[in-house]
Amino acid sequence: MRISFCCTGTKPGPWIEGLRAALPQAQVEVWQAGAPSADHAVVWAPPQQFFDEQNQLRGIFNIGAGVDALLKLRLPAQATVVRLNDAGMSAQMAEYVCHAVIRHFREFDAYEADIRQRQWSYRKPRERNDFPVGVMGLGVLGQRVARCLALFDFPVNGWSRSAKLIDGVRGFTGAAAFPEFLGASRVLVNLLPLTPQTQDILRRETLSKLRPGGYVINVARGAHLVEEDLLALIDSGHLAGATLDVFRSEPLAVEHPFWTHPRICITPHTSARTLRDESIAQIAGKILAFERGEPIAGIVDPLRGY
Ligand code: NDP
Ligand code: OXD
Numbered sequence: 001m002r003i004s005f006c007c008t009g010t011k012p013g014p015w016i017e018g019l020r021a022a023l024p025q026a027q028v029e030v031w032q033a034g035a036p037s038a039d040h041a042v043v044w045a046p047p048q049q050f051f052d053e054q055n056q057l058r059g060i061f062n063i064g065a066g067v068d069a070l071l072k073l074r075l076p077a078q079a080t081v082v083r084l085n086d087a088g089m090s091a092q093m094a095e096y097v098c099h100a101v102i103r104h105f106r107e108f109d110a111y112e113a114d115i116r117q118r119q120w121s122y123r124k125p126r127e128r129n130d131f132p133v134g135v136m137g138l139g140v141l142g143q144r145v146a147r148c149l150a151l152f153d154f155p156v157n158g159w160s161r162s163a164k165l166i167d168g169v170r171g172f173t174g175a176a177a178f179p180e181f182l183g184a185s186r187v188l189v190n191l192l193p194l195t196p197q198t199q200d201i202l203r204r205e206t207l208s209k210l211r212p213g214g215y216v217i218n219v220a221r222g223a224h225l226v227e228e229d230l231l232a233l234i235d236s237g238h239l240a241g242a243t244l245d246v247f248r249s250e251p252l253a254v255e256h257p258f259w260t261h262p263r264i265c266i267t268p269h270t271s272a273r274t275l276r277d278e279s280i281a282q283i284a285g286k287i288l289a290f291e292r293g294e295p296i297a298g299i300v301d302p303l304r305g306y
Contacts, residue, residue: 019280031050131155214233245271
């Protein structure tokens, strides 16, 4: 079995070593133009040339959860596309989102500003029930995030395409329930995949439906958010602020207003990183199961877009 590795922006050495150790029966190589056809590919942001040449692939294993960029390429029609599911990302995402929600709810920004002024001042405790959190997307990451938020006793709403029953989470299903979900939420967490249906979903019309003093946490993809609309709603006072990990254009341009906006907290697309060892173990396990004809988790439906 031949496996071709083509991951832009990733140091290949440790991946190749890890994949060879996990799959000693396989020939694992870093892709080079003109290389012989492989059976499986391990990819992140590969060039179109990779798939034009590697057109006999049976499996394409993405070393991330999101496949929006991959699905924009012309892929070999017979290949099964498989994404990472969890592989250590859900715990990181839950940490990141709970931190952002609690930081906002407990007014840590304001306390930090006071401390810098050597001011010992208390703020009135806020009522948790006034901060219902809405989680958009109840997949691998969204479910973990929603459950963790519920452990802190926040009222939690969840929105997904198909109905979900999650302890401590009020479920909203499908496009028809979206306005009601927004109206019931004050803090909004986006964990949707980027698809034609979800692009620009965080825009004036939808964000205006959040309860007054709304707060936006976008950890999915930059193209979900219409940035000018967010800025306008924060500046008008309808939204209290945002924590953003992903942007329409990455890295964020040096002149972008998000860098210095006092109510926007940004991080450089780091909320849930691909962990190499966990990912290698998951991909190797899936390749073996796939070869045995067994079902595997994380198969992407190209028509659905995730
Ligand atoms: P999943 O595919 O497991 O979950 C996606 C969820 O979104 C599902 O609940 C799905 O509904 C729901 N959904 C999809 N389309 C719609 C729609 N049109 N309306 C309502 N709900 C919809 O993905 P993951 O949880 O693994 O990952 C989510 C996204 O997080 C990734 O696609 C990626 O973009 C982003 N991500 C960001 C990272 C970062 O570092 N910032 C790291 C990792 C991922 P249903 O359950 O009914 O199918
Ligand atoms: C992913 C990401 O999709 O890191 O895994 O954004």
